[in-house]
Structures are given as C-alpha cells and as structure tokens.
Ligand SMILES: Nc1nc2c(ncn2[C@@H]2O[C@H](COP(=O)(O)OP(=O)(O)OP(=O)(O)O)[C@@H](O)[C@H]2O)c(=O)[nH]1
C-alpha cells in the first residue's frame with residue numbers, strides 16, 4: 576500500500592467516525608443509562624437494550640437477532656458484567672454484518688465496459704449528489720465516466736447534474752426538460768460506447784414505488800439501454816436517505832420488490848442519530864449496502880465496510 580493510499584484511508588476513516596458521531600453518541604448515552612446501578616447483564620438490561628436498539632432504527636427483526644445472540648452468550652458464560660456489554664454488542668453486530676453473504680462487495684465489475692449504473696429512489700434522497708460523488712471516485716481511480724441526465728422531469732434536475740459534471744470534470748449527455756428519459760439513457764450509453772468510457776451513471780427522477788407509471792418508466796429506460804448493451808444496467812443502485820430511519824426500510828422493501836435493485840446506497844448519515852438503520856438494512860436485505868454518504872462534499876461517499884462501520888460506531892468519544 577502506497578503512502579498516498581494509506582493517508583487517504585485514514586481520512587476516510589476519520590470522516591466515517593465523524594459521520595457516525597451523532598448516532599453513536601445517542602446510542603451509548605442510552606446504554607450507559609440502561610446499566611446504571613447494574614453489575615450484570617440480566618433480563619432488565621436486555622429489555623432496555625432491546626428498546627434502545629429499536630429506538631436507534633436498527634429495526635425489529637435485526638434487534639431480535641442481536642438480543643438472542645447476547646442471551647445465548649449470557650446463558651453460556653453465566654455471568655456477564657455490564658462493563659463488557661459494549662464489547663459484546665460490538666462483536667455480535669460485527670458478526671451479524673459479516674454473515675451477510677454480500678459483505679465486502681467490491682467496487683465495479685471491470686470486465687463490463689462500459690459498466691452501466693442506473694440510480695433510483697424516491698424524491699430528495701440524494702441520488703444526484705451520490706452520482707456526483709461516484710463520478711468523482713471513479714475519475715480519481717483513473718476511470719472515464721459519462722453521466723446521463725435522465726431526470727427530465729424538472730429543469731433544475733438537469734442543471735444540478737450539469738453542475739456536478741463540471742465540478743468533477745466528466746462529460747454529461749442531456750436533452751431538454753420534458754424529453755423522454757429512456758431516450759436520454761440511450762444516447763448516454765451510445766456515447767459511452769463510442770468513446771470507450773469505463774463507467775456510465777444514469778440519473779433518474781425521484782419516484783414513489785406506488786406510482787405504477789413511474790415504476791414502468793424505469794423498465795422502459797432499462798429496455799432501451801439494452802438495445803446498445805444487452806446486459807445493461809449492470810447495477811441498479813437504490814439510494815436511501817438514512818436520516819429517515821424506518822422510512823428507508825420501507826422504501827427498500829418496496830423498490831426491491833418492484834425493480835431489480837442490486838445495490839444500495841444509504842446517504843445523509845452525517846448529522847443524524849439514525850445511523851443504526853444501516854445495520855438493519857445490511858442485515859435484512861439480500862442486496863448489499865454498497866455505499867454510504869457521510870456529507871455533502873464530493874469526497875463524502877464511501878464503500879460500505881461492515882467491520883469499519885461498526886468500529887466507527889463503537890468508537891469511544
Ligand atoms: N448531509 C448530507 N446531505 C446529503 C447527502 N447526500 C445528499 N445530501 C443532500 O440532500 C439533498 C438532496 O440531494 P439530491 O442529490 O438533490 O437528491 P435527489 O435524490 O437527486 O433528489 P430529486 O432529484 O429531487 O429526487 C441535497 O441538499 C444534498 O446536498 C449526504 O450524504 N449528507
């Protein structure tokens with residue numbers, strides 16, 4: 576590992592630590608209250624812990640799994656001191672995240688050229704921003720990127736992606752507002768093939784999963800791209816706003832049922848105390864959390880790594 580890479584890693588870790596600060600603080604304040612006056616992990620402590628995990632947006636079924644694991648441990652070791660609770664929780668949550676068969680998914684399949692990513696999600700979750708950040712990441716890895724402005728619903732949406740393309744320094748394919756998003760996507764992949772680009776990222780308009788027409792539009796965008804690249808899109812990235820907690824769960828449930836989402840990005844983890852949602856989402860969906868957003872800057876997107884995530888979450892402040 577070169578020194579450059581090492582320094583970058585350290586910065587990434589610091590930004591993750593900082594991004595999860597609120598979630599982590601809230602969580603441990605509650606934990607320390609739950610164990611006041613208690614020396615061992617007993618029924619009461621476990622009941623409180625269950626409530627705390629639910630309140631931290633980890634989600635009911637993941638919470639139950641974690642509590643069961645701790646119960647088993649308490650049963651096995653007979654006496655577990657409350658001073659060990661943090662460490663045990665940390666180990667069990669890490670174990671849970673690493674059990675996910677998709678854990679540690681790499682970046683992109685480089686045998687696909689161009690590798691086509693279609694970005695979907697409800698309004699305002701951070702799709703366009705995530706695209707800008709992704710473009711920056713790919714570009715700094717030396718890859719050539721083309722953006723496609725297939726959110727033609729609002730004029731401002733195209734302008735916003737144009738601003739990102741200028742900021743990052745990558746080309747963009749666009750048409751006028753109101754034009755057919757599938758046609759923009761077609762032009763984009765065609766231009767990427769002609770220019771031998773490495774990565775294509777298609778922005779789409781925010782949509783609710785229960786709006787049938789809008790969901791069908793995604794199918795059409797896909798079908799049209801497949802006229803140029805038969806197995807495109809290689810990645811359908813669903814963006815979820817982590818600060819919405821349980822809503823993010825619901826969106827993931829509905830979108831994954833309606834479209835072939837195969838990667839998730841959870842944004843806005845900075846400035847929210849709901850970071851625990853990533854633990855639940857990563858545990859409950861057969862689709863990997865691939866990226867997390869920890870700020871508004873170009874550099875505030877990270878490949879999700881379960882072990883690093885838990886490490887930052889459990890960092891003592
Ligand atoms: N703090 C923070 N803000 C973010 C993050 N990601 C996106 N945002 C902000 O969220 C707001 C919405 O982001 P957009 O990228 O426009 O969201 P979108 O999904 O494209 O929205 P629509 O196109 O309207 O559906 C913007 O103000 C972004 O700066 C993040 O990781 N952290």
Ligand SMILES: [Mg+2]
Pocket residue numbers: 702703704726732778779781
């Ligand atoms: Mg957008």
